[in-house]
Amino acid sequence: MTLDRRNFIKLVGGASSLALAGCATQGPAVSSGSAAEIMPKGSARRVVVVGGGYGGTIAAKYIRMMDPSIEVVLVERNDHFVSCPFSNLYIGGILPDLSSLTIKYDKLIANHGIKFVQAEVTAIDPAAHTVVTSKGTLKYDRLVISPGIDFRTEEIEGYNAQTPEIMPHAWKAGPQTVLLRKQLEAMKDGGTVVLAVPLSPFRCPPGPYERTSMIARYLKQHKPKSKIIVVDANPDIASKGPLFKKGWDMHYKGIIDYRKASKVTAINAANKSVLIEGLDEVKGDVVNLIPPQRAANIAVQAGLVGDDKKWCPIVADTFESTKHKDIHVIGDASIAGAMPKSGYSANSEAKVCATNIVNLMNGRPVTPLSGINTCYSYITDDEAISVAAVYASKDGKIIAVPNSGGVSPADWSMVKTEATFAKSWLRNILTEMSS
Amino acid sequence: MKQRWSSWALTAGALTISATALAADPGTAMLANACAGCHGTHGGSAGLTMPSLAAQSKTAIVEAMKKFKSGERPSSIMGRLAKGYTDQQIDQLGEFFSKQKLHFTHQQVDMAKAKKGADLQEANCSRCHLDDGKDGKDDTPVMASQWLPYLQMQMELYQSGKRKMPEKMAEKVKPLSKEDLDALLHFYASVNK
Ligand SMILES: Cc1cc2nc3c(=O)[nH]c(=O)nc-3n(C[C@H](O)[C@H](O)[C@H](O)COP(=O)(O)OP(=O)(O)OC[C@H]3O[C@@H](n4cnc5c(N)ncnc54)[C@H](O)[C@@H]3O)c2cc1C
Numbered sequence: 341m342t343l344d345r346r347n348f349i350k351l352v353g354g355a356s357s358l359a360l361a362g363c364a365t366q367g368p369a370v371s372s373g374s375a376a377e378i379m380p381k382g383s384a385r386r387v388v389v390v391g392g393g394y395g396g397t398i399a400a401k402y403i404r405m406m407d408p409s410i411e412v413v414l415v416e417r418n419d420h421f422v423s424c425p426f427s428n429l430y431i432g433g434i435l436p437d438l439s440s441l442t443i444k445y446d447k448l449i450a451n452h453g454i455k456f457v458q459a460e461v462t463a464i465d466p467a468a469h470t471v472v473t474s475k476g477t478l479k480y481d482r483l484v485i486s487p488g489i490d491f492r493t494e495e496i497e498g499y500n501a502q503t504p505e506i507m508p509h510a511w512k513a514g515p516q517t518v519l520l521r522k523q524l525e526a527m528k529d530g531g532t533v534v535l536a537v538p539l540s541p542f543r544c545p546p547g548p549y550e551r552t553s554m555i556a557r558y559l560k561q562h563k564p565k566s567k568i569i570v571v572d573a574n575p576d577i578a579s580k581g582p583l584f585k586k587g588w589d590m591h592y593k594g595i596i597d598y599r600k601a602s603k604v605t606a607i608n609a610a611n612k613s614v615l616i617e618g619l620d621e622v623k624g625d626v627v628n629l630i631p632p633q634r635a636a637n638i639a640v641q642a643g644l645v646g647d648d649k650k651w652c653p654i655v656a657d658t659f660e661s662t663k664h665k666d667i668h669v670i671g672d673a674s675i676a677g678a679m680p681k682s683g684y685s686a687n688s689e690a691k692v693c694a695t696n697i698v699n700l701m702n703g704r705p706v707t708p709l710s711g712i713n714t715c716y717s718y719i720t721d722d723e724a725i726s727v728a729a730v731y732a733s734k735d736g737k738i739i740a741v742p743n744s745g746g747v748s749p750a751d752w753s754m755v756k757t758e759a760t761f762a763k764s765w766l767r768n769i770l771t772e773m774s775s
Numbered sequence: 776m777k778q779r780w781s782s783w784a785l786t787a788g789a790l791t792i793s794a795t796a797l798a799a800d801p802g803t804a805m806l807a808n809a810c811a812g813c814h815g816t817h818g819g820s821a822g823l824t825m826p827s828l829a830a831q832s833k834t835a836i837v838e839a840m841k842k843f844k845s846g847e848r849p850s851s852i853m854g855r856l857a858k859g860y861t862d863q864q865i866d867q868l869g870e871f872f873s874k875q876k877l878h879f880t881h882q883q884v885d886m887a888k889a890k891k892g893a894d895l896q897e898a899n900c901s902r903c904h905l906d907d908g909k910d911g912k913d914d915t916p917v918m919a920s921q922w923l924p925y926l927q928m929q930m931e932l933y934q935s936g937k938r939k940m941p942e943k944m945a946e947k948v949k950p951l952s953k954e955d956l957d958a959l960l961h962f963y964a965s966v967n968k
Contacts, residue, residue: 710802710805712810726852741859741860744855757851757928761822761852763822763823765825767821768825769812771815772812
């Protein structure tokens with residue numbers, strides 16, 4: 341069915357639903373926080389780290405390992421962290437639950453003498469070197485923030501606070517991931533799943549295509565008359581394209597309907613449909629709508645985003661913000677040159693940032709960046725493909741080292757081996773973050 | 776090689792990271808820290824098919840990286856990554872990991888096989904894989920406490936001819952039965968102190 345754009349907007353409710361644009365779609369509402377100082381800063385030099393995910397845990401740990409005389413305070417809103425990596429395998433029915441993807445902070449804190457504050461960071465005062473949290477304020481000498489992403493929902497007409505409950509994004513692992521799986525399980529055989537992919541850059545370039553594979557896997561096994569329509573805003577698959585296409589051809593013919601250059605501009609929640617620029621309406625029984633992204637709310641509020649109002653510009657080797665002195669931004673929120681928005685990048689950036697914070701705090705010269713990204717994507721239960729690269733800084737920019745890196749061999753010879761490597765990768769990186 | 780899903784899940788308390796840092800210059804540490812996402816903090820691996828790099832001999836690491844880089848040693852990701860490093864950086868990586876404390880793992884092995892493997896180690900391998908495989912010599916890797924799935928994977932690569940055995944190793948390995956080799960790997964995996 342094709343709908344006239346104006347009618348579609350009328351149907352959806354138009355601009356009224358834009359009122360909530362810009363609000364976080366997950367996590368507690370932003371409160372103003374408390375003014376009383378928690379953990380008054382003594383004479384020790386102090387680094388506050390915001391965000392206990394892929395980047396923040398590692399920055400906190402490595403600063404303490406490299407210079408135990410620096411006090412490190414980690415602030416995170418939750419008492420645990422659920423990994424996005426491998427969450428697609430849960431959605432696809434391979435993992436029974438999220439327990440193997442969940443880490444706690446107790447061992448990390450105890451092993452490295454990190455101080456932990458479970459609180460929402462509501463504001464940052466760069467001039468006063470103060471972080472405002474829901475539990476009180478914290479002073480810092482240097483601040484590291486690795487808060488991940490939030491969504492540019494204002495770019496989708498009809499999107500409101502309820503939308504993620506109807507059309508889950510599942511792009512932050514946890515309740516959203518569980519909801520998407522439940523919706524798939526509840527869907528009738530013969531149903532249609534719609535997966536909407538935003539324009540790059542977004543968290544995890546290959547993530548939507550791994551998810552496509554995993555949903556197709558689930559449908560093939562449990563609902564063989566069903567299909568998945570992927571509406572991708574990008575001109576083509578954003579990462580490992582030929583490999584994904586080969587895998588889909590081998591395993592999911594007739595199940596995956598991939599549509600490139602299809603940008604979702606509006607939704608009709610009641611009808612469970614999305615409107616593609618160019619006036620096509622695509623209706624699903626389950627809609628996994630991944631909205632366009634930007635740095636997490638706190639980074640935007642703190643004035644750390646650049647002219648694009650989306651991502652945080654940084655200095656290549658130190659990850660110090662170009663907007664505010666003594667604040668370092670790592671992980672998905674930052675503009676890290678050639679390094680993609682991945683968990684491995686966040687891990688690697690955290691170590692570079694930690695090294696140089698320790699250097700700077702001890703009056704030593706900055707160490708030039710050396711980083712890695714490796715990222716595995718599952719196609720089936722026991723076949724995975726990968727992309728990898730080594731990064732360095734050149735003339736103030738983060739570049740991929742020429743002639744290094746690349747994707748898995750095209751002949752499919754390594755996919756089983758890489759699937760075992762992927763599991764080892766997860767276990768190593770989660771162990772790094774939690775011990 | 777098959778890995779059961781139940782065997783890889785991260786369970787609290789099942790892992791101990793014993794590797795500790797020894798002071799390295801920031802440049803060398805930064806190079807090596809990037810590897811830890813896959814090989815564990817300071818090269819102490821928690822992933823069943825990723826080797827621990829901690830306490831390997833420097834030559835073993837340098838040789839392995841150079842062979843990955845040239846393609847002589849088969850790999851998926853390591854060949855692609857090794858091409859990103861200069862010979863000098865590879866040298867620094869070898870230096871860093873060789874100075875880390877040996878990483879002991881606690882894994883389930885078949886103790887009967889491990890016992891048989893201990894005798895085979897003594898009789899056949901101990902002149903290069905020193906001290907129960909806890910020490911390497913020149914380019915001989917440390918075997919003690921590596922994860923069994925990793926060891927089995929490498930042995931399969933040797934036997935299929937995809938990874939080339941050093942001549943001295945081939946002399947010792949060729950006469951051994953499949954069962955003997957399996958026992959040896961169980962022995963190495965069992966060494967944890
Ligand atoms: C489906 C999917 C699959 C993926 N697969 C892979 C993969 O296989 N490999 C890979 O390398 N990457 C993968 N990624 C990408 C990876 O998840 C991210 O790149 C990584 O999590 C980024 O780390 P980060 O530290 O920037 O943010 P996060 O890991 O999201 O951590 C941010 C933390 O900050 C906290 N926080 C935010 N704001 C506040 C505040 N105001 N106050 C207090 N706490 C706050 C959050 O609660 C959270 O714990 C995947 C992503 C998705 C969605």
